[in-house]
Amino acid sequence: MSDPVSKDWNYHPDLPLADPSIFVWPPRAGFLARWFARNWLSLSERVMMVLLAAALWLWVYPDFSVAATWQWGWVLHVWLANLALVFICAGALHWYFFMRKGQGMRLKFDKRDMAKGNALWSFRNQVHDNMYWSLGSGVFFLTAFQVVTMWLMANGYALTITPMSNPIWFVLSLILLPIWSAFHFYWVHRLLHVPLLYTHVHSLHHRNVNVGPWSGFSMHPVEHLLYCSSLCIHWIVPSDPILVLFHVIYLGPGAAMTHTGYEDLLIKDKRRLALGTFYHQLHHRYYECNYGNQEMPWDRWFGTFHNGTPEGTAETRARKKQMYS
Numbered sequence: 137m138s139d140p141v142s143k144d145w146n147y148h149p150d151l152p153l154a155d156p157s158i159f160v161w162p163p164r165a166g167f168l169a170r171w172f173a174r175n176w177l178s179l180s181e182r183v184m185m186v187l188l189a190a191a192l193w194l195w196v197y198p199d200f201s202v203a204a205t206w207q208w209g210w211v212l213h214v215w216l217a218n219l220a221l222v223f224i225c226a227g228a229l230h231w232y233f234f235m236r237k238g239q240g241m242r243l244k245f246d247k248r249d250m251a252k253g254n255a256l257w258s259f260r261n262q263v264h265d266n267m268y269w270s271l272g273s274g275v276f277f278l279t280a281f282q283v284v285t286m287w288l289m290a291n292g293y294a295l296t297i298t299p300m301s302n303p304i305w306f307v308l309s310l311i312l313l314p315i316w317s318a319f320h321f322y323w324v325h326r327l328l329h330v331p332l333l334y335t336h337v338h339s340l341h342h343r344n345v346n347v348g349p350w351s352g353f354s355m356h357p358v359e360h361l362l363y364c365s366s367l368c369i370h371w372i373v374p375s376d377p378i379l380v381l382f383h384v385i386y387l388g389p390g391a392a393m394t395h396t397g398y399e400d401l402l403i404k405d406k407r408r409l410a411l412g413t414f415y416h417q418l419h420h421r422y423y424e425c426n427y428g429n430q431e432m433p434w435d436r437w438f439g440t441f442h443n444g445t446p447e448g449t450a451e452t453r454a455r456k457k458q459m460y461s
């Protein structure tokens with residue numbers, strides 16, 4: 137066990153980071169059962185996203201059937217709903233952690249606050265810069281993929297199911313969508329780290345060495361295009377509107393939830409909600425490591441895993457040098 141406080145970090149989990157990949161062979165039944173229970177049988181961030189998707193489908197988004205013909209009315213409706221969704225989710229997390237300082241420095245990885253007065257950022261302000269890219273380009277691309285998906289579904293070009301007609305496939309889809317999204321993200325992310333694309337596109341996201349909720353969805357438009365293309369899975373695999381909305385929430389507000397800069401939300405000193413990972417925080421600081429997320433095995437299989445130790449940092453630095461030599 138290592139000291140959770142070091143000269144590099146305000147807080148970090150026990151190091152080296154464990155390997156909680158769900159893809160280990162042979163499968164470990166107890167581990168998988170605990171993974172399932174943690175994610176799906178408690179009020180986890182995933183379950184909250186499904187509940188939110190159902191509520192938004194009922195009360196906020198237009199009925200998918202209106203998308204059969206292109207009209208500005210419903211397209212604008214979807215865009216406005218997405219704008220409000222990202223604004224409220226990222227805004228609420230930012231308000232709680234960085235304005236109200238509801239948790240102080242407890243479980244915060246980086247010692248620093250959000251940057252101000254630095255010409256690296258538009259408006260000389262990291263938060264305002266991050267909001268600009270998230271709400272502008274981010275909401276635009278999220279909406280673009282969503283409205284095309286709605287149009288394809290409304291016209292029967294993409295097959296649809298309902299939770300009633302295919303309950304098993306519906307539930308299975310909920311479980312598989314985050315796994316699909318993580319798989320898609322890993323490969324898109326590797327591509328974005330090809331030096332040419334990194335310099336012109338992905339470096340915009342990486343200016344956030346220290347991250348906050350608004351950093352998650354703050355990307356270059358080309359990165360938004362690639363990142364949101366995860367939604368194209370609904371063009372091929374039969375889906376339901378709630379599944380599409382869950383996926384939209386997972387990509388947009390979900391990015392704010394994984395970039396809070398804190399590990400968990402504490403309520404009365406108990407960890408209640410996982411809101412960031414040291415795994416991705418290491419990626420933001422050391423770049424050429426941990427392209428995926430901890431639950432997927434890709435970084436370990438392809439030798440890009442940084443376990444948080446000084447040895448991991450040395451390996452990552454050597455890889456970076458080789459990539460740019």
Ligand SMILES: [Zn+2]
Nearest residue numbers: 352395416420
């Ligand atoms: Zn990130």
Ligand SMILES: [Zn+2]
Nearest residue numbers: 325338342419
């Ligand atoms: Zn990256």
